Amino acid sequence: MHEGASLTHMMTVLVLQLAVIILAAKSFGFITSRFLKQSSVLGELIAGMVIGPFALGSIPLAFLGGQSLFAIPIGADLPVSPELYGFATVASIVLLFFSGLETDLKTFLRFAGTGSIVGLGGVIATFLLGAGSAVVFIPQVNSIMNPTALFMGIIATATSVGITARILSERRKLSSPEGVTILSAAVLDDVLGIVLLAVVIGLVRSGRGTDSDVDWGLIGRIALKAFGFWIGSTVIGIILAPRITKGLKSLKDMGTLSMVTFGLALMLAGLSELAGLAMIIGAYVMGLALSGTDVAEDIRHRLDGLYNFIVPIFFCVMGMLVDFSVLPKVLVYGLVYTFVGMFGKIVGCGVPALTMGFNARGAMRISTGMLPRGEVTLIMAGLGLSSGVLDPGLFGVAVMSMFISSLIAPPVLVKAFKGGSGFKKSLDTKKSEDLKSISIDMPSVSLADFVMTRLLTAFRQADFFPRRVGHGNLVYAVQKDAVQITLLRDGTTITANVPPDQETFVRLLLTEEILSLKELFRSVEKVAGSDAMERDMLGGLF
Amino acid sequence: MNLKKVLTRDAVMIGLIGTSKNEIIKELVGLIVKNGSDLDEKSLLKAVFDREAQMSTGMKNGIAIPHGKTNDVSELHAVIAVSAVPVDFECLDKKPARIFVMTISPASHTGPHLQFLAEVSGLLTRDDLREKILAAENEDELLKIFLQGQA
Known part of the structure; x- marks a missing residue:
């Protein structure tokens, strides 16, 4: 990148960048969570926008020899340095590894019924609306099989249920029938989103996602390969994970065990990239495989330090990628995309809920619970940007949708959960009775x-x-x-x-x-x- | 939990002859040992008395649920019995008890024990069923009250 710049100088800049990122992310995160009562993630994202290459980060600094701290590398695909983007990539692996670890597949399979149909409905509706909106609003895109349309479709499917879980638990509604349905729907949402991502990346890489001449046979083969890799590695993982952890437990050192499992997650992430899928798929699969073992909770606990260090860097770097100069041009599409994304979740999750015994109030609760977006939206958008499928404007659109949805969802959710039973009258049995609270x-x-x-x-x-x-x-x-x-x-x-x-x-x-x-x-x-x-x-x- | 899986004709009894807490517990443990195979009466008694020493298991409405956890058993053992006369069991309502539910479960696997107790307690909160239980004339009748009560 900088001709003649010594390695030491590059590393000095990197270290200074990380310092500024961590300090900014933590302070903005603190402000948003403490004073604005919003998720700290939004603060970290804003921090990135403020200190990034399109804002404060572009100011030349005398002590860096007139260079700016977050100078845009010349001729690169991304407005941040490869070294910094490397940190964000590792962070995305950490995020998806955790996301997999938090999934309890056994439990999910046992309560899958209503939740899967709700999750499936949401994924299908948002995918079609997201991809469809790209066809309507982006002149170069003429078919939903166009790679850009496919990407806008999968980005729209992602749900981040963490915000919902926090709000519902504060209001003691997490164990309500609606809460249980949201949690299991979110699992299906994650899994389907990951599999869809695998398929779309396969299509994009084969260069066959085009506007015309849709080769369904090829799509089928790629989908099969992607799904095969996912299900194959998941099954192998689930079978092997208890043996691996059992072997590792003999070390009597949970710290080592946790780092080894994370090492394996990185390994599988790399392998899945080599297999033509995305790295985050391997990371998610590794987490999923370990989620059923008795050390899952322990692994998370031990890796908390790593998570707290690297994840704010991720959100901050994602904020840095937002190029404000192109935002006015995509503002209208951004709002439309955000709206169809939310509309897709409400209709796609709400209608199945209505057929599963919930009344309009219950269906509204479930579908608003599926509205918040988070890291997965950003990771997918980042993948689109770095592979050239999305231009900076569309990346901005994705960030906008994540931002607005996460801002709107909490108050709407709180409101939706007020009032009486969410069940249809005919089915209103003791199930919807108020939960009993026992406190110690x-x-x-x-x-x-x-x-x-x-x-x-x-x-x-x-x-x-x-x-x-x-x-x-x-x-x-x-x-x-x-x-x-x-x-x-x-x-x-x-x-x-x-x-x-x-x-x-x-x-x-x-x-x-x-x-x-x-x-x-x-x-x-x-x-x-x-x-x-x-x-x-x-x-x-x- | 389906009570049928745990409660058999041999696991219920009417007319316990004991007149004190100790005697009743010994009778109940004796019944479990008789029904099971190769159970160590001493260790079972110790488990139940250890638990009783922490807090009496005498509940309200003439019901007591003496129980113990020990790894000398590999699965849940349960008996339900009615005593001939009311017995002081240090109950929460200070009244004597006549209906006794005893469970012995493995220390590391308490799910079935709690499920069983929760199921039985659901039935025992019903006044009509308690009256029927006390009026039962033989074991078949007693067993029927529990199995049909659950249905």
Whole structure:
């Protein structure tokens, strides 16, 4: 890029860039989450726009020899340096690895019914509307089989259910029939989006996604290959994962185990790219394979540090890619695209929900829950931009849709969940009765944390599948067959939200757990009460 | 949980003769040991008494649910029995109990135990069923009340 610039100089610039990115992302993220009550992701994205090459980042700096900090590399496809984009790429692998880890395939398969149909409806409707809008609004695009149209289609399908999960858990609605449906629909949404992405990338790479002469045989073969790679590696992964983790567990070092699994995720990401698919597909598959093992939660916990470091960089870099100068030209299409994306989710998810026993209110709740967009939208848009399928304007359109949807969704969602039952009158059975809340107060946060861990183990021993909902939320969905209980810790209070017919069961379980805790503390007291331990500890010191 | 899988003709009993908490527990454990194969009565008794020492399992409405967890059993064992006379079981409502539900479950696999108790407690909250249980004249009748009550 910079002829004659020494490697040291390049690395110095990179380090300074990372420093500015991290500081800006964290402060903007803090402001949006603390004062504007929005997802910190939006703040990180704005941070990138503000400090990026199209804004402050273009100001020449004297101490860099008159060069600007985020200078646009000459002759490159992207307005950021390859080194920086490398960080964003690794971050996208981390994001999708986590997304896979958070999916509980076993649980999903058992509760798939309503959720899959809702998810499928949303994906089909948004894909067609997204791709269709490209045909109508972009002059060079004449068919929805055009690569650009295909990309705009898959970008429109992505849902990020993390925001929904957080809002619903705060309002104790996560275990409602609508909440359960949203969570399982989101799983299908993720999986379908990934498979569609694989197919579209296959088509684009084969150079056969064109305006005319649609070769359906070729499309079929590519789709089959993409789907085959996905399902094949997922199945192999699910079979091998417990063995691999079992072997690794003998190391007795969870830190090493977590890093090794992440290494495997990078490996599979690279391999899937070589197989003609996208890297994030391999990362997602690796996460998915590990999600069923008993160390999934532990892996996430150990990789939290990595996540907190690299993911803000990702959102910030995505913000930097937004070229403001082209935005006015695509503003109208951006708004249309955002609108059809939301309309597609509402109709595509709402109509199936209506046929599955929900009334208009219930269908509205479910479809608004599917509105927020997040990292997957941006990753897909970034892939489109870096491969040249999307121009900077369309990338801006995708960012705009992610931004607006995520901004509009929370208040709409909160409003939708007010009022009565979401079931049709004829089907309004005890299922829609209000959930019972059982709370336990603990004297301190660390004790509450400890008790929470014990409770999750107790639920596991009672054949439930606890899984953490979204990143950074202290909310667990604990599922077994058709039953879902939510367990959340807020400060020192642990609350279980349970359907009425499970109240007895949960009360019994909590009682047993509290009794065994008391027993544990009594045994600690016995040891500690004698002072002998402390005296031994301090023995030789004074 | 389907009660049929756990409750058999041999797992219910009327007319327990004990008149104290200890005697009733011994009778119930004895019944479980008799129905099972190769169970260690001593370890089962210890599990139940250890649990009782933490907090009495006497509930309300004349019901008690003594239970224990031990890895000496590999699956859930349960019995339901009615005593001839009301027995003081240190119940929550301070009244004596006549209906006893005992479960012994593996320590690391408590799901079936809790499911069973939740299922049975659902039935025992019904006044009509409790009256029928106390009036049952033989084991067949008692078993029928639980299996039909669930249906």
